[in-house]
Amino acid sequence: MTERTGATHSLMGGRIDGTLEAVRSHLIAVEKAAAAGSIDESRRVDMLIVLGEVLNNIVEHALADARGGWIECRISVAGRGLSIETCDNGKPLPPDLLGGASLPDFGSDLSDVPEGGFGWFIVHSLTDDMTYERLDGLNRLSFSLRTKPPSDQRQPEEVPAT
Amino acid sequence: MEISSEMHGEILALKIKESRLDAAAALSFKEKMRTATASHGGRVVIDMRRVDFLDSSGLGALVAGMKMLDGGRRLELARCGPIVEKVLRLTRMDSVFVLHRDLPWTTDGQDAA
Numbered sequence: 001m002t003e004r005t006g007a008t009h010s011l012m013g014g015r016i017d018g019t020l021e022a023v024r025s026h027l028i029a030v031e032k033a034a035a036a037g038s039i040d041e042s043r044r045v046d047m048l049i050v051l052g053e054v055l056n057n058i059v060e061h062a063l064a065d066a067r068g069g070w071i072e073c074r075i076s077v078a079g080r081g082l083s084i085e086t087c088d089n090g091k092p093l094p095p096d097l098l099g100g101a102s103l104p105d106f107g108s109d110l111s112d113v114p115e116g117g118f119g120w121f122i123v124h125s126l127t128d129d130m131t132y133e134r135l136d137g138l139n140r141l142s143f144s145l146r147t148k149p150p151s152d153q154r155q156p157e158e159v160p161a162t
Numbered sequence: 163m164e165i166s167s168e169m170h171g172e173i174l175a176l177k178i179k180e181s182r183l184d185a186a187a188a189l190s191f192k193e194k195m196r197t198a199t200a201s202h203g204g205r206v207v208i209d210m211r212r213v214d215f216l217d218s219s220g221l222g223a224l225v226a227g228m229k230m231l232d233g234g235r236r237l238e239l240a241r242c243g244p245i246v247e248k249v250l251r252l253t254r255m256d257s258v259f260v261l262h263r264d265l266p267w268t269t270d271g272q273d274a275a
Contacts, residue, residue: 020186027215045244049252052217056185103253110234110258115225118253119218125252 008078011037018069018088023055030075037077046145047082050126053119054086054141061097062090062139083144092134163190167198170267174202177209183220195227206231207266211241216249236260
């Protein structure tokens with residue numbers, strides 16, 4: 001059961017293997033916990049999108065080629081706020097990954113539309129207070145979900161011609 | 163990753179039969195797309211009804227799938243759920259793919275608003 005107001009409580013915590021398959025299973029479990037914990041749909045959507053990007057990035061960047069890689073992930077709820085902390089035993093996360101919050105260039109033609117570079121943009125669009133620490137050989141990320149994403153106020157932009 | 167394929171008039175209709183188009187599924191999706199679209203020169207619509215999760219790797223795979231269509235054809239996505247829609251909107255890829263609320267062959271090809 002979730003508390004309606006007041007104190008912070010943990011929605012979900014635990015350690016998973018550093019693989020894409022483990023991330024997938026974890027997201028399915030988080031989705032169930034969030035639904036059972038009365039997290040409304042729009043916040044649930046944002047949380048699952050962000051969590052997927054962050055965990056996949058850790059697997060693909062910090063834990064690439066690693067054996068015995070793991071990620072700990074804790075999600076806390078306080079009122080309407082959701083905060084997430086992760087810790088992993090991988091390599092340091094590349095600094096450009098953490099800073100890059102712009103959309104990749106769309107180019108002028110359909111053949112130029114980028115196939116990657118969206119992940120960290122998505123994360124930054126939906127979160128606040130992203131902090132990264134490298135401590136005792138571990139990566140630690142902590143952030144909270146933005147309550148009102150800026151996507152609603154976006155400016156129209158040029159799109160590739162047909 | 164399982165994709166079914168059928169023709170509706172000139173439209174090649176692909177249906178993703180799994181619930182997640184994510185980093186773990188992206189490579190397999192691209193391979194299936196390549197096979198499914200190889201001999202078709204017309205419109206390609208993917209029914210996204212069963213897909214309840216899309217991440218940036220899955221999105222990249224959709225872009226890669228679109229680029230497999232020669233002649234500057236846009237990939238069309240039908241019946242996207244809330245997570246798919248949100249990822250497309252956030253990344254502005256909703257302006258690159260053609261989105262349909264319903265299956266176009268059931269609605270005279272009307273686009274989603």
